[in-house]
Amino acid sequence: MAIQKKHGKGRLDKWYKLAKEKGYRARAAFKLIQLNKKYGFLEKSKVLLDLCAAPGSWCQVAAEVMPVNSLIVGVDLAPIKPIPRVITFQSDITTDKCRATIRQHFKTWKADTVLHDGAPNVGTAWAQDSFNQAELALQSLKLATEFLAEGGTFVTKVFRSKDYNPLLWVLNQLFTKVEATKPPSSRNVSAEIFVVCRGYKAPKHIDPRFLDPRSVFAELAGGTPNNEAKVYNPEVKKRKRDGYEEGDYIQFKEIAASDFIQTSDPIAILGSYNKLSFHQSPNGDIALAALDKLPETTAEIRECCADLKVLGRKEFKLLLKWRLKVRDIFGLSQKKAAAPEVAEEVAGVESMDEELRIQEELQAMKDNENAKRKREKRKENEQKRREIIRMQLNMMAPMDIGMEESGPMGEGAMFSLKTIDKSNGMNRFSRGKMITVPNTETKAAEETLDASAEAAESDSEEDLLETELDAMYEQYRERKLEADTKYRAKKARKEHKDDEWEGLSGGEDADSDASELKEEDDDDSSDDEDEGLPKNGLLTDLDGQAGESQDGLSRKASAFFSQDIFKEITGGSLLGAEEEDQETAPANGTKARTSELPAQKTMQKLSLQDDGVDSEDDQEFEVVRGEEEDDWEEKDKRRSDGRIDIDIVTAEAMTLAHQLATGQKTSHDAIDDGFNKRAFRDKDGLPEWFLDDEGKHDKPQKPITKAAAAAIKEKLRAFNARPIKKVREAKARKKFKTAQKLEKLKKKSDMLAADEGMTEKEKAESIQKLLSKAKKQKPRQPAKLVVARGLNKGVKGRPKGVKGRYRIVDARMKKELRAQKRIQKRKK
Numbered sequence: 001m002a003i004q005k006k007h008g009k010g011r012l013d014k015w016y017k018l019a020k021e022k023g024y025r026a027r028a029a030f031k032l033i034q035l036n037k038k039y040g041f042l043e044k045s046k047v048l049l050d051l052c053a054a055p056g057s058w059c060q061v062a063a064e065v066m067p068v069n070s071l072i073v074g075v076d077l078a079p080i081k082p083i084p085r086v087i088t089f090q091s092d093i094t095t096d097k098c099r100a101t102i103r104q105h106f107k108t109w110k111a112d113t114v115l116h117d118g119a120p121n122v123g124t125a126w127a128q129d130s131f132n133q134a135e136l137a138l139q140s141l142k143l144a145t146e147f148l149a150e151g152g153t154f155v156t157k158v159f160r161s162k163d164y165n166p167l168l169w170v171l172n173q174l175f176t177k178v179e180a181t182k183p184p185s186s187r188n189v190s191a192e193i194f195v196v197c198r199g200y201k202a203p204k205h206i207d208p209r210f211l212d213p214r215s216v217f218a219e220l221a222g223g224t225p226n227n228e229a230k231v232y233n234p235e236v237k238k239r240k241r242d243g244y245e246e247g248d249y250i251q252f253k254e255i256a257a258s259d260f261i262q263t264s265d266p267i268a269i270l271g272s273y274n275k276l277s278f279h280q281s282p283n284g285d286i287a288l289a290a291l292d293k294l295p296e297t298t299a300e301i302r303e304c305c306a307d308l309k310v311l312g313r314k315e316f317k318l319l320l321k322w323r324l325k326v327r328d329i330f331g332l333s334q335k336k337a338a339a340p341e342v343a344e345e346v347a348g349v350e351s352m353d354e355e356l357r358i359q360e361e362l363q364a365m366k367d368n369e370n371a372k373r374k375r376e377k378r379k380e381n382e383q384k385r386r387e388i389i390r391m392q393l394n395m396m397a398p399m400d401i402g403m404e405e406s407g408p409m410g411e412g413a414m415f416s417l418k419t420i421d422k423s424n425g426m427n428r429f430s431r432g433k434m435i436t437v438p439n440t441e442t443k444a445a446e447e448t449l450d451a452s453a454e455a456a457e458s459d460s461e462e463d464l465l466e467t468e469l470d471a472m473y474e475q476y477r478e479r480k481l482e483a484d485t486k487y488r489a490k491k492a493r494k495e496h497k498d499d500e501w502e503g504l505s506g507g508e509d510a511d512s513d514a515s516e517l518k519e520e521d522d523d524d525s526s527d528d529e530d531e532g533l534p535k536n537g538l539l540t541d542l543d544g545q546a547g548e549s550q551d552g553l554s555r556k557a558s559a560f561f562s563q564d565i566f567k568e569i570t571g572g573s574l575l576g577a578e579e580e581d582q583e584t585a586p587a588n589g590t591k592a593r594t595s596e597l598p599a600q601k602t603m604q605k606l607s608l609q610d611d612g613v614d615s616e617d618d619q620e621f622e623v624v625r626g627e628e629e630d631d632w633e634e635k636d637k638r639r640s641d642g643r644i645d646i647d648i649v650t651a652e653a654m655t656l657a658h659q660l661a662t663g664q665k666t667s668h669d670a671i672d673d674g675f676n677k678r679a680f681r682d683k684d685g686l687p688e689w690f691l692d693d694e695g696k697h698d699k700p701q702k703p704i705t706k707a708a709a710a711a712i713k714e715k716l717r718a719f720n721a722r723p724i725k726k727v728r729e730a731k732a733r734k735k736f737k738t739a740q741k742l743e744k745l746k747k748k749s750d751m752l753a754a755d756e757g758m759t760e761k762e763k764a765e766s767i768q769k770l771l772s773k774a775k776k777q778k779p780r781q782p783a784k785l786v787v788a789r790g791l792n793k794g795v796k797g798r799p800k801g802v803k804g805r806y807r808i809v810d811a812r813m814k815k816e817l818r819a820q821k822r823i824q825k826r827k828k
């Protein structure tokens with residue numbers, strides 16, 4: 001049996017062996033590995049400072065885990081054998097020389113992580129150590145504050161001692177997150193723990209006392225009683241086993257209530273006195289008299305003041321609130337300078353806190369500003385991405401894409417004319433009436449420069465997440481598109497609708513712009529010519545077409561129809577839709593503009609109706625059809641009387657159709673119903689997945705009638721009763737085969753009837769035989785079992801050389817079937 005060697009502290013434990021196995025110089029390596037596993041700071045660091053690094057196992061771990069080309073500097077009193085990718089030197093971390101050497105190595109860099117695993121009594125140069133563990137930790141913190149980058153991590157070893165809490169307090173002032181932990185590889189018998197401090201606040205000024213061991217670990221003479229515990233947690237009572245304090249032998253202590261109001265440490269009074277007295281001495285205290293008369297000094301307050309030792313948390317709170325109120329009344333609420341000796345203690349802390357608070361506020365403001373910028377940027381990117389997708393899906397004419405297609409005039413371009421166009425200044429600009437043109441351009445250019453500067457900012461994690469989410473949603477939709485026909489149809493419908501709405505606004509703009517241009521052209525056309533400006537202002541028509549193309553379509557419409565998808569459609573069918581519009585044109589001779597978008601058509605009709613033009617149209621069913629999407633497709637669906645054959649499939653549509661037919665509603669009402677609070681929601685910048693999900697629920701509930709619901713139900717029932725195609729085909733095949741058989745039979749019986757050599761009786765018998773033979777059904781050939789192996793393995797369709805009915809089975813199934821047959825035979 002192997003005897004387990006035990007040296008001091010059971011040194012040859014599993015971590016020791018593991019360290020040997022892995023080539024680490026000390027078992028301490030696993031402490032860092034485990035700390036990093038929990039907090040993951042090494043992977044994110046590019047510069048690391050290891051204080052008290054000998055023999056160097058932490059440096060080894062850092063070199064393994066940190067990104068290549070990271071800067072790792074290790075220092076110790078003891079020499080460290082060279083470690084690849086690590087700079088080491090011998091020095092005392094408490095000296096200025098050490099600080100200077102580190103600075104030399106770091107140049108302008110700042111450390112992302114500072115490690116400290118120092119232990120004064122373990123080093124080889126033990127005699128040189130003059131600090132205890134906590135002091136050494138404070139010294140290392142001092143170095144960390146000098147070399148750590150903002151947001152950086154500081155890991156230090158400390159021992160649980162009376163100095164632990166003050167040290168932790170200091171660490172808490174300088175880092176956003178401070179956690180103490182003991183990695184599993186740290187021996188239980190050891191009092192060491194590791195404090196991991198994340199998010200270095202990097203204050204501009206640090207009160208030197210924060211890093212001075214004499215201030216931080218100063219022993220307070222006599223020790224202060226824990227009054228906070230007495231007041232904030234009065235229910236938990238601790239027996240006083242210390243005896244009386246020196247010179248304090250009185251059990252019952254009383255103090256004037258006015259002193260409680262004036263004191264800077266009310267908790268101390270509440271914790272150490274028995275009564276707040278309102279009793280006036282012969283010469284009287286004015287403050288106490290005033291306090292006694294104040295309405296705020298209620299009977300309840302007096303009761304509480306009478307015996308402080310029986311009060312609970314709630315009552316103490318009441319007294320403290322009362323004190324604040326009275327201080328307000330007495331004008332004491334402004335902070336007074338505290339007594340000199342206390343002031344020294346508190347002032348340092350307060351100044352630090354104040355500074356940190358201001359810094360935090362500034363940081364918050366900065367963060368807000370950044371977040372705002374990022375949001376705007378994201379919105380812009382989203383818009384562009386959508387435009388590109390729409391372009392790829394042929395849902396947009398190339399000219400609709402801002403920057404890419406319209407060159408220097410596009411959205412986001414250096415001279416963004418879109419802004420001018422939007423503010424309707426384009427027309428005035430083109431006519432030379434806009435005097436402040438250069439300013440606008442400069443502004444546009446400035447804005448663009450700003451935008452590009454913002455663009456230069458690297459995307460944050462949030463942005464990345466958003467993009468990832470969008471990409472994942474896109475993938476999900478693609479998968480769904482492949483698998484789900486219904487979804488495909490739904491998407492197509494939705495995209496078409498989207499197009500309409502975008503078109504409506506675009507169209508409106510275009511139209512209004514066009515009409516304005518037209519009106520103004522009438523007045524100022526000569527001016528334009530005089531000044532030699534192009535007729536369409538600065539928006540050069542790249543296609544060389546004016547506002548309307550030769551075929552009567554608007555520029556935008558003709559660009560839209562010039563896409564490949566419309567190539568095969570003859571001009572006539574395209575114009576059909578327009579002719580329909582022109583029929584409704586008012587008699588005053590104003591040429592009805594081509595409306596490339598159905599919704600716009602509806603709007604136009606609506607405006608014509610408002611003008612008092614033919615109100616009979618109101619009653620016509622076609623006008624209501626807001627979904628007059630593709631007239632070239634609809635042509636096939638017309639009935640013989642020329643009306644469109646609409647298939648009403650929903651109860652809502654049926655209700656509406658019924659209401660329209662019976663005159664309960666007019667087309668006006670139907671169109672009006674289409675406008676609701678959700679119709680014009682601002683969707684800019686919202687992610688697709690969110691809009692899709694919203695779209696499922698943001699539809700107004702349209703009323704349906706019982707009759708309409710019943711009609712649709714009936715319709716669906718009839719629809720479902722229809723045989724499916726395959727059954728229909730099989731039935732037709734059967735019918736055809738029966739007809740063929742009958743035909744054969746007829747031919748044979750005719751031949752028999754014409755046979756002169758047979759008697760009538762023989763003829764009748766033969767025909768009877770033929771009929772009964774035809775009636776007999778051929779026994780169905782059992783399907784041939786083909787084992788799926790060899791050439792037949794994985795074969796699709798009929799295997800080679802197999803005729804008639806067949807079934808592909810695996811060998812096991814074939815054997816089992818044979819066995820079943822054998823068993824049945826035996827039973828017989």
Ligand SMILES: C[S@@+](CC[C@H](N)C(=O)[O-])C[C@H]1O[C@@H](n2cnc3c(N)ncnc32)[C@H](O)[C@@H]1O
Binds near residue numbers: 075123
């Ligand atoms: C536990 S060892 C460090 C082990 C190291 N983290 C590793 O993984 O190999 C503690 C080290 O602190 C060093 N040390 C103690 N006081 C120091 C000081 N004032 N300056 C530099 N190093 C010091 C000791 O020399 C000793 O090597």
